Amino acid sequence: MHLTPAFSAKSSHSARTAAVALAVFGLCVPSVWAQAKKKNPASKVYVSDVSGEAVIDTGEAIEDLSKRAVYLAQGAVIETKRPERENDRSRYFSTLVYSNGTGAFFDADTRVEVKRFQQEPFTPNRTDVEVEPSISQTQAFIVRGTVGLCTSKLVAGSNMNYQTAHGSVQVRGRKVVIEAGPDFTKVSMLEGESSIRAGAMDMGGQTVKAGEQAIIRRGAPGQPNEIRIQRIPQGESPQLDDKVAMACMAKKTVYFDVREKSPTGEGAGEGGDGPVTAFDGADGAGGGTSSTEIVPIETVPSDLPTQFTVSPATIGSTGRGPGG
Secondary structure (H helix, E strand, O other), rough: OHHHHHHHHHHHHHHHHHHHHHHHHHHHHHHHHHHHHHHHOOOOOOEEEEEOOOOEEEEOOOOEEOOOOOOEEOOEEEEEOOOOOHHHHHHOOOEEOOOOOOOEOOOOOOOEEEEEEEEEEOOOOOOOOOOOOEEEEEEEEEEEEEEEEEOOOOOOOOOEEEEOOOOOEEEEEEEEEEEEOOOOEEEEEEEEEEEOOOOOOOOOOOOEEEEEEEEEEEOOOOOEEEEEEEEEEEHHHHHHHHHHHHHHHHHOOEEEEHHHHHOOOOOOOOHHHHOOOOOOOOOOOOOOOOOOEEEEEOOOOOOOOOOOOOOOOOOOOOOOOOOO
């Protein structure tokens, strides 16, 4: 009987101690989260060029893709429209640069969903822009169309994965064209190599090296999709080269830096030059409460010089079917 008051007092003291600990923990955790968000500004994508009609769905609005604009990359859906006349197809394209230094060419009638694009913090005022500024994680889905990629040298730990309805491409660099058709996916390696998997049932995958092309087709019911690897047909090489050349040219027009976010949250051009806009949001990927932001710094005029040899008119479809 005499132990009950002492036990109650002890229990009350323990409860107060636990409550204080929880309160302190509650104060510390948001602080840690805030610091983590502060160190991870949201990753961006810069629009180098737009020809014809293209749109971007930022999750908040669908708007025309604007040249020299910069948007949050993660969660964005980018689409280059299909022209009304097939003769105008070569005039519909867009080129973009991700803040990890990857240049991308989107052909006409191409839709890409950026499922994930995150970067670790990187040091401002870098000197080697040919190397990725930090570890990055890219996961994108090509709904349809053709994408040409020109990557920087990926740092250890980075992961770049492009999926289609037929399989996935683990890109290790540095020049690749991925075409997603209704019945096939075609992956053409111009430089470097990539790992190809033919859907969820393909546990091993295959490696595609420079000069090779992988074609993925649906398998029989209950069977994995099929992969066929061949040399890139000579007839396709010029068009593939041009698509990657456009991506590489876009890559050279800009590099990315980190700076303190302006109080107004306005654009991200060097010295505020030009109609460049920036959007940071609290998307859980680091950005909404960050005091720093990733900004594009233009390195050459946004209009291509007259001596630029790759003409959009020469960039046609890689073919309506594999090997064609």
